[in-house]
Amino acid sequence: MQVTSMHFKARAKEKLADAKLQAALRKLQGNFVKGRADRVAELDNFEAIREAGAEIRERALANLDLYLAEFENNATARGAVVHWAETAEQANRIVCELAAQYKARKVVKSKSMVSEECGLNDALAAAGIEVIETDLGEYILQLAHEAPSHIVAPVVHKSRDEVSDLFEQKHGKPRKTGIAELTREAREMLRPHFLGADMGISGANFIIAETGSTLIVTNEGNGRMVTTLPRVHVAITGIEKVVPTLEDVATLLRLLPRHGTGQTITNYVSVTTGIRGAGESEGPEHFHVILMDAGRTRLIGSDLQPMLRCIRCGACMNHCPVYQSIGGHAYGWVYPGPMGSVLTPLYVGLENALDLPNAATLCNQCGVVCPVKIPLPDLIRKVRERQFERGLKPWWERAGLALWGWTARHPALYAIMTAIGARALAWMGGSGKLIHNLPLGGGWTGRRDLPAPQGKTFREMYGRHWRRS
Amino acid sequence: MRVGLFVTCLVDLMRPRIGFAALTLLEAAGCEVVVPETQTCCGQPGYNSGDRRSARVLARKLMTEFEACDYVVAPSGSCAGMIRTHYPDLFTDDPAEAERVKRLCERTRELTDFLANVVKLERVPGTFEGKVTYHDSCSGLRELGVKTQPRALLARVPGLTLEEMPEAEVCCGFGGAFALKFGDISSHIAERKCANIAAAGADAVVLGDLGCMLNIEGRLRRRGDTTTRVLHVAEVLAGNVEG
Ligand code: SF4
Numbered sequence: 001m002q003v004t005s006m007h008f009k010a011r012a013k014e015k016l017a018d019a020k021l022q023a024a025l026r027k028l029q030g031n032f033v034k035g036r037a038d039r040v041a042e043l044d045n046f047e048a049i050r051e052a053g054a055e056i057r058e059r060a061l062a063n064l065d066l067y068l069a070e071f072e073n074n075a076t077a078r079g080a081v082v083h084w085a086e087t088a089e090q091a092n093r094i095v096c097e098l099a100a101q102y103k104a105r106k107v108v109k110s111k112s113m114v115s116e117e118c119g120l121n122d123a124l125a126a127a128g129i130e131v132i133e134t135d136l137g138e139y140i141l142q143l144a145h146e147a148p149s150h151i152v153a154p155v156v157h158k159s160r161d162e163v164s165d166l167f168e169q170k171h172g173k174p175r176k177t178g179i180a181e182l183t184r185e186a187r188e189m190l191r192p193h194f195l196g197a198d199m200g201i202s203g204a205n206f207i208i209a210e211t212g213s214t215l216i217v218t219n220e221g222n223g224r225m226v227t228t229l230p231r232v233h234v235a236i237t238g239i240e241k242v243v244p245t246l247e248d249v250a251t252l253l254r255l256l257p258r259h260g261t262g263q264t265i266t267n268y269v270s271v272t273t274g275i276r277g278a279g280e281s282e283g284p285e286h287f288h289v290i291l292m293d294a295g296r297t298r299l300i301g302s303d304l305q306p307m308l309r310c311i312r313c314g315a316c317m318n319h320c321p322v323y324q325s326i327g328g329h330a331y332g333w334v335y336p337g338p339m340g341s342v343l344t345p346l347y348v349g350l351e352n353a354l355d356l357p358n359a360a361t362l363c364n365q366c367g368v369v370c371p372v373k374i375p376l377p378d379l380i381r382k383v384r385e386r387q388f389e390r391g392l393k394p395w396w397e398r399a400g401l402a403l404w405g406w407t408a409r410h411p412a413l414y415a416i417m418t419a420i421g422a423r424a425l426a427w428m429g430g431s432g433k434l435i436h437n438l439p440l441g442g443g444w445t446g447r448r449d450l451p452a453p454q455g456k457t458f459r460e461m462y463g464r465h466w467r468r469s
Numbered sequence: 470m471r472v473g474l475f476v477t478c479l480v481d482l483m484r485p486r487i488g489f490a491a492l493t494l495l496e497a498a499g500c501e502v503v504v505p506e507t508q509t510c511c512g513q514p515g516y517n518s519g520d521r522r523s524a525r526v527l528a529r530k531l532m533t534e535f536e537a538c539d540y541v542v543a544p545s546g547s548c549a550g551m552i553r554t555h556y557p558d559l560f561t562d563d564p565a566e567a568e569r570v571k572r573l574c575e576r577t578r579e580l581t582d583f584l585a586n587v588v589k590l591e592r593v594p595g596t597f598e599g600k601v602t603y604h605d606s607c608s609g610l611r612e613l614g615v616k617t618q619p620r621a622l623l624a625r626v627p628g629l630t631l632e633e634m635p636e637a638e639v640c641c642g643f644g645g646a647f648a649l650k651f652g653d654i655s656s657h658i659a660e661r662k663c664a665n666i667a668a669a670g671a672d673a674v675v676l677g678d679l680g681c682m683l684n685i686e687g688r689l690r691r692r693g694d695t696t697t698r699v700l701h702v703a704e705v706l707a708g709n710v711e712g
Binding site for chain 1: 476478480481482483484485486488489504506507508509510512514515516517518519520521523526527530558607608611612638639640642643644645646647648649650651652653654655656657658659660661682683684686687688690691699
């Protein structure tokens, strides 16, 4: 997917002024934030499960090579073929080659954020292959030629009205307004595609080392059709998604739906193991698993490794005051919100996403809700440190920090500077004691005032105590 | 008990009154208060901007200044949080210093936490006629667990009633340099906080961090609210509220 994170500021500004988006985002706060809180409150040992979830993910990452090898062995033994893609381009190439090998003309897809990373749909279209997204949200976005704005609810930025208009225009059928009717219409449109597709492409929420299986959670059932109806199933996911055992997955599944959609469990949990066996009536004849790196191994062993624990539940963005204000598109790539502010710069290059790690208040609401205990604000800060080390901070910020740091080390000078500053600001505040327009501080005073200081510093007022003693 | 008051740079510059209120409260609790003269900044601006080196220098300076104190108390969750939760991270590769840092962390407290849990202040000097609502600042709440402490202390202020606002624990949008760099987003988040404050219908919003105070007051005034007061919890507890 094309990276547009460089335009974060300008796009964020548009999003703040977009009344429809703002209304849509308010819904998200209610449904997902409250949903998670309710589901978590039901568990009397929630913290223990969360602890176990984090430990499972950490264990998998600590022995990533071993578990991936185990996965490959077991998957191969059941008739699957495992492919390793070092880059997103390689992943696309493998899928296109498979499509050519099996003479696939039509592909149905269930939701996969990794395929968004690769821009797989465009690659397939360029190879002359028809791709149909079958997750309702992704289907809507495909019709509208838009990118997802959320990793779990990709179409959260759109209102029902907009979907009604879109369906009417694209399907050429009478306008529907109810959610059930709209969904039925989408199903009717999708059914022939399921039956006519030569290849199904899915993602994987987890891959299980001990059984060589891939696992997806869905609510619509489309994932089942994608993985079983076409004669070829291709699952594409990141190498970090491996989990040692089925038992481990069961623990993680106690966390994922609760944090993602506020459900105790999703409508479907599909575990796909191997190809259709002799005498079996269902399942694909060919099963390929593509495991993509695309920047992940660079994090292994680094202080940013905890980020790879992520199970893509979306709770961090649902609870993020910044995401809640601007939605996902402004972030400019596949992953928005706090997890995206860490992953995007690391996967697409620090210099291509300079704003993201800085566009955070570090309020730690994300870290508190993350089901696998990823210390997101700490990781965001570490990305800032990398920016600083590589000289990617703007000159004025570096100069400001240097000046502040230096002055703060020289208390006598610091006392003079702050005394002058306090007076200057107090003067600017005037009788109302409010600064409406701070020179060079337009970021602050654009849409709020700056309360003026009292006029003297604490140091000055307390000074006589020091002089007396 | 010798308590070092870490005034914090924002209180020093913007609201000395809060520093004096903290002093009053600590003395009311029977502490011997020292205010190291050379103190400046805890290093948080550098640290949060990715400049670990300058943060480390200021951390060392602060450690030396407060070496002789039994406790270090700050009227700010964010500065106390910087010391308690982040100083150790600054010295992970320096075992000699790590021990000193650990001792500093153990002795560092946010003001209301110190008053409620360490000295267990029973009688507070202040009085306040009216209804207040309390905003939980992020660092205090999520780094130090400051939640019940200020409320328990406020409950002892004669004349004061507390009305909780919706989303009291949600960030006000300050975020340090974030407020300047991403002013639009920051103000948008602040606006939501102000709407919640208005919903509580209180005479004053009380909180424990100066950054959030400036942000919330700035947005309240800009949206046309000239009456809701924005007060630091220390001012209210000490009765050191501006006329
Ligand atoms: S970082 Fe944590 S909260 Fe965010 S999506 Fe990943 S697992 Fe969920």
